[in-house]
Every structure is written in structure tokens, then in C-alpha cells.
Amino acid sequence: MANKDYSKLAKKIVADVGGEKNVDNLIHCITRLRFYLKDESIAKDDALKNTDGVIDVIKASGQYQVVIGNEVANVYDAVVDELGPEFAKKLDSDGEAANDSKEADPDKKGIMHYINKLIGVITGSMTPVIGVIAASGIIKGILALLTLPQLGQLLSAKSTLYLTISAMADSAFFFLPIFVGFAAARYMKGDPIITAVIGGVLTYPQIIEWGSNFKTMFSIGGFNFQFLNYTYSIFPMILAAWFAKEIGNWLKKNLPSYLQMIFTPLITVLIVSTITLVITGPVIQGAANGIADFINWLVHISGWLGGAVIGGFYQVLVIFGLHWGVVPLVAQQISGSGESALNAIISGTMVSQGAAVLAVAIKSKKDDIKGLGFAAAISAFCGVTEPAIYGVNLRYRRVFVSGLIGSAASGFITGLMHGNMFGFTGSLIGFSSFFNPKNAADLNSFYAFLLSSLAALVVSFLVTWFWGYNDQMQAGTKVEKKKNPAKA
Numbered sequence: 190m191a192n193k194d195y196s197k198l199a200k201k202i203v204a205d206v207g208g209e210k211n212v213d214n215l216i217h218c219i220t221r222l223r224f225y226l227k228d229e230s231i232a233k234d235d236a237l238k239n240t241d242g243v244i245d246v247i248k249a250s251g252q253y254q255v256v257i258g259n260e261v262a263n264v265y266d267a268v269v270d271e272l273g274p275e276f277a278k279k280l281d282s283d284g285e286a287a288n289d290s291k292e293a294d295p296d297k298k299g300i301m302h303y304i305n306k307l308i309g310v311i312t313g314s315m316t317p318v319i320g321v322i323a324a325s326g327i328i329k330g331i332l333a334l335l336t337l338p339q340l341g342q343l344l345s346a347k348s349t350l351y352l353t354i355s356a357m358a359d360s361a362f363f364f365l366p367i368f369v370g371f372a373a374a375r376y377m378k379g380d381p382i383i384t385a386v387i388g389g390v391l392t393y394p395q396i397i398e399w400g401s402n403f404k405t406m407f408s409i410g411g412f413n414f415q416f417l418n419y420t421y422s423i424f425p426m427i428l429a430a431w432f433a434k435e436i437g438n439w440l441k442k443n444l445p446s447y448l449q450m451i452f453t454p455l456i457t458v459l460i461v462s463t464i465t466l467v468i469t470g471p472v473i474q475g476a477a478n479g480i481a482d483f484i485n486w487l488v489h490i491s492g493w494l495g496g497a498v499i500g501g502f503y504q505v506l507v508i509f510g511l512h513w514g515v516v517p518l519v520a521q522q523i524s525g526s527g528e529s530a531l532n533a534i535i536s537g538t539m540v541s542q543g544a545a546v547l548a549v550a551i552k553s554k555k556d557d558i559k560g561l562g563f564a565a566a567i568s569a570f571c572g573v574t575e576p577a578i579y580g581v582n583l584r585y586r587r588v589f590v591s592g593l594i595g596s597a598a599s600g601f602i603t604g605l606m607h608g609n610m611f612g613f614t615g616s617l618i619g620f621s622s623f624f625n626p627k628n629a630a631d632l633n634s635f636y637a638f639l640l641s642s643l644a645a646l647v648v649s650f651l652v653t654w655f656w657g658y659n660d661q662m663q664a665g666t667k668v669e670k671k672k673n674p675a676k677a
Contacts, residue, residue, distance in 0.1 A: 199267035313376030326612030330621025379434030500600020536615030537599030543569025591657035595649025608637025
């Protein structure tokens, strides 16, 4: 796929969004090109939706989003080439990203506007690192699998090989503040290197030791300040990236140019690191841990009911892009307690949408539907459901509902068995995330994964086959539910 020529598709996309002069900026996430257009009204929505290689078009969060699927990175590169060297230079100078600086309507800055902006910041900060933490989670799960006594303990947890590979997997989580800070700075047009250094302060071995042992280091005005362990943390670093950008911008305007190279990073690192360690870090990290633990507790006590409700409705959040608000909470749960009951339920929803679109692909006699359906099913089983949802399932609404029914059944079983995930990666490819690395003999969550995934596959497939789809159905040309309700 890497050798495929995307230039024709890129040329068509650029033309249909109104040409290069209409493009203010461009970023991409896992499956979508996210355009900031000067005038969305001149973009040709229907023409884009009917273009081979484009799954759908969505307008949300002040962005004109073109859903591509798994090949989005390649299409993004081709679109940047099509827009020309000056545009590529602009992206490079901005850190290859853009924040939501283009206001959709200055007269509509209500609370939902700022919630949208917050979700946008979380999205921009988390998207670049999701792949590495997902891959690291799979490695950790496989290591746990290899140490199972039931499989003859193929690998000792004390062996050099195990510890070395474990270090490879743990590094993405251990140094997560550095990666999140770097990504957040690029998104907010700050200085990624300075922000990464601040992340390095949070993960410095001595700071971690003090935080892990809960040793109070100093007292100011009778108040004791205590360091925390910030490995695996997300939210404190996102705020630190914003502080660093604001302070850096102020220094660039007020410091003489011959002092900026040294004193801008010096002052920024000192001020932001101190604020984060003493004030914002403890407050945000404490609140984030509390929320994550509360959600874990709530999911556990609600059992089958919570599992069925969350499973039945989670993929609706994906339609609105609101699932990005859940991603850092799941990461916080795993970093804090080492497990996430919520993510175990979410995993089954991915399998369900994949099974629904697989039923369509097998049942349909239309070549285009078959091709798109099989590709979307593979993507969903690998943890990315957007190609399935936007390519087929929502256009044939019964297919999407069939997937939700399967998700509810899957969540019911996961909740009933109190299943947990111990890694980030979900769906079928994330099977190794259900092995408990702290207790290799505990297979309850893995059994919950097997049964819930089977239910998701069977229920979604059969409901789609007998009720959700036939070739006489007409695909919807527009899915109103995909619009963000905050923009209404």
C-alpha cells in the first residue's frame, strides 16, 4: 500500500475543498484529514463523498473533516504535496500541526465552544502517541502470556530477555509526559523541545523516587509540598505545554533577540516545571486519578447493567468525535491502577461494528461494498472502527444498530464477569491486553474477553445478516447524527 499513487486522490480532494487558496491549515488524526477552510460553503460535500478513497465528510469542531481511513497518512502527504512547497513550509514552521485558532463564529463562544476546544487539544496531544502506547500494550500482554504457568512458562519474568523486552514496552508509558508534551506543543504551536524537557523533569529518576515514596521535600509559608510520580501521566503535561507556549511567546516579545536562545528555554523550563511540580501537577493528577478510579469503581459495581449500557452506546460517541474525551481517562486508569474495566467494555464495541460490516461484505453481491466491507472489518478488528462506521454501517443505519445490539451483549458479559483490560489496545488484536501482568494465573479477564468477543461477533453478524442489511437497501447520502451537537 505504501507504493500506491495518491496524487490523483489528493488533487481531487484539494479541488473539492475549494482549492489551495481556500485551505487555511491542515492536520490529520488516525482516519481523517482535518481541514481549516477559509470558507466551508464553497466545498463540494457530495462530490467528495462520492470520490473513491473518501469514506465521508464531516463538519465539526470548526474543522472540515474528510474521512479517509487507514491510509490517511499517505493521503495527507499527497495533499500537502498538491498544496505546494509554500504550504508545506508553513506546516513545518508550525510544527506540522495547527490549533483551533480559526473561530467558527465569534458571536457563539458559549461553554460548549470551549469544551470543543478542550477536546481538540486532547485530540491533538494524544493522537500522535496512541500508536506507540497501543503497540507497547500489545508487547506487555504477550510477555504476560509467555509467563503463564498454563503454557509451561515459556519465559521467566526474571530472565534478561524478559526484562529487556519489558523495558522496550514500558518506555512508552514511563516517558509518556515527554511524548505528550512534545505532541501538545506541536499542536498548540509552542516549542516541542522545551516542552519535552519539562516532561523530562517530571520523569527524572530522583523526582520519581520522591513521588513514589511520598516524601515531602520542602515547606513554604507553613504549607508542605509533596512530589508525585508523573510517569504514565497525561493531563498535567498538556497544561504544562500551554503554560510553556504562553510564557515562551511573552519572552519572545519582551526579551532582546540576542538573549532569547538561552534565556527563553531557561526561564520557561524553570517557571513551568516549578508550577507543574508544586501546584498544577498535584491538583490535576489527583483529580484525574480520582475520576479514573471512580469510573472504574462505577463500572465494577454496576456489573452487567453498566456493561450493557456502556457497550450499547459507546460507538455513538465515535460519531460525534466525543470518544477522544474517554481516551485519556482510560490511559489514566491503566497508569493509576494498572487496569481498566471501561476499556474492556469498549474493546467489545469495536469487535461488534467489525462483525456487522463483515456480515455486509459477505452477504452483498456488490463488488464495491464487498471490498470496502472486508477492509473496514479488518480495520475494526485491529481497533479502528471509523472506516466501518462511516464507510458502511451508518449509511445503512440498521447495520450500525445491529453493531450496537452486539456491543450491548458483549458489554453485558464483560460486566457480568467483571472483566478488565491491563493494556491500551482493544478489539481482537488486543487479546494480549487481557492477561494480568501482575498475576499470570488470573485468567478471568481473558475468559471474559473470549466470551464477550464471541458474543459480539455472533450477535452483530446474525442481526445484520437477517435484519440489518440486504442489497436492495439504499445507502444514505448524508448522516445527520455525525454533526457535533455543540455546533448546532
